Amino acid sequence: MVVPGGDLAVAALCGAGSVGRKKRRFASLHECFTRELQAGARPIAADPGWLVSPCDAIVGACGEVTDGSVLQAKGSAYPLLDLLADPRLVRYYRGGRFATLRLTSGMYHRFHAPGDCRVEQVTYLSGDCWNVNPIALRRIARMYCRNERAVIRCRLTASGQLVTLVPLAAVLVASIRLHFLDVLLHLRYRGPYEFRCDALFERGQEMGWFEHGSTIILFVPNGMSLEGLIAGQRIRMGEPLVRLR
Numbered sequence: 001m002v003v004p005g006g007d008l009a010v011a012a013l014c015g016a017g018s019v020g021r022k023k024r025r026f027a028s029l030h031e032c033f034t035r036e037l038q039a040g041a042r043p044i045a046a047d048p049g050w051l052v053s054p055c056d057a058i059v060g061a062c063g064e065v066t067d068g069s070v071l072q073a074k075g076s077a078y079p080l081l082d083l084l085a086d087p088r089l090v091r092y093y094r095g096g097r098f099a100t101l102r103l104t105s106g107m108y109h110r111f112h113a114p115g116d117c118r119v120e121q122v123t124y125l126s127g128d129c130w131n132v133n134p135i136a137l138r139r140i141a142r143m144y145c146r147n148e149r150a151v152i153r154c155r156l157t158a159s160g161q162l163v164t165l166v167p168l169a170a171v172l173v174a175s176i177r178l179h180f181l182d183v184l185l186h187l188r189y190r191g192p193y194e195f196r197c198d199a200l201f202e203r204g205q206e207m208g209w210f211e212h213g214s215t216i217i218l219f220v221p222n223g224m225s226l227e228g229l230i231a232g233q234r235i236r237m238g239e240p241l242v243r244l245r
Helices: 008-014 029-033 080-084 087-092 134-139
Strands: 050-052 057-064 069-073 076-079 097-102 110-112 117-125 149-156 162-168 175-178 193-201 206-210 215-220 240-243
Touching: 057 069, 069 080, 076 080, 080 087, 080 162, 087 162, 097 240, 149 175, 162 206, 215 240
Parallel strands: none
Antiparallel strands: 050 240, 057 097, 069 076, 097 215, 110 206, 117 149, 117 193, 149 162, 162 215, 175 206
C-alpha cells in the first residue's frame, strides 16, 4: 500500500506532518507507524542536570523501587528480579526510581538515549506478548515480567552511573529493533540471551524502535528524582524526565 502525500485522511493517521521531507510515501501502514521524525520535531532539553524522556508516552506507574519491588498498577506490584533477571541490577536500583512509559499505537514508535551514555550490555528475555493497556495491567499480575523484553544497560558518560531501559513487547509487537545490534530481537531467541555492547550515544540520539505501540520502563539509581512526574501525564521524547544529583 502506498500512502500518497495528498491523502489527508491517511496522512493524518500516519502523522505525515511530523515526517516532513524525510519520507511522505509508505509501502504499508507498518512502515508509516515506524516512521522517522523530521529533524527538530522533538527539541531535546538542553539542561545537563536532567535526563530526558526516551520516547513519546503516557506515564504509567512511577516512583521508588521499594524492597526490590516495583508498582505495575495501583495495588499491584512485581518483583524487580523477575523483570531484570539479574540480582546485581536489583541491588543497584534499591531505593532508586522508576518510570513506566506507555506508547500507544498512534504515537511515535522510536526511542532515544535519555542522556549521553554508553550501552554496555543488552539482555534479551523471551516471553509472551500480552496487551499492556491499563485494563490488562489491573487484571494480570506480573505482566511486565511475562512479556518479551530487552534490558538495556546505559552507562552515563559524565558520572558513570547506570541507567537501564526495558523496552517491552506487547500485542502486535513481535520484535524490538536496536541500531547497535545486527540482529532482530524476537521470540526465536530463548532468554536470557546476553549481548555485550560498546555503543556511544548522545542525549536524544535514536536507539531503536518498536514494531507497534508498547512500553518502556526506565530505572535510575538512588539520588536521582522524578520531580513533578505523575501517572496519566503525557510526555514527549526529549522533555525533562529525571533530575540528576
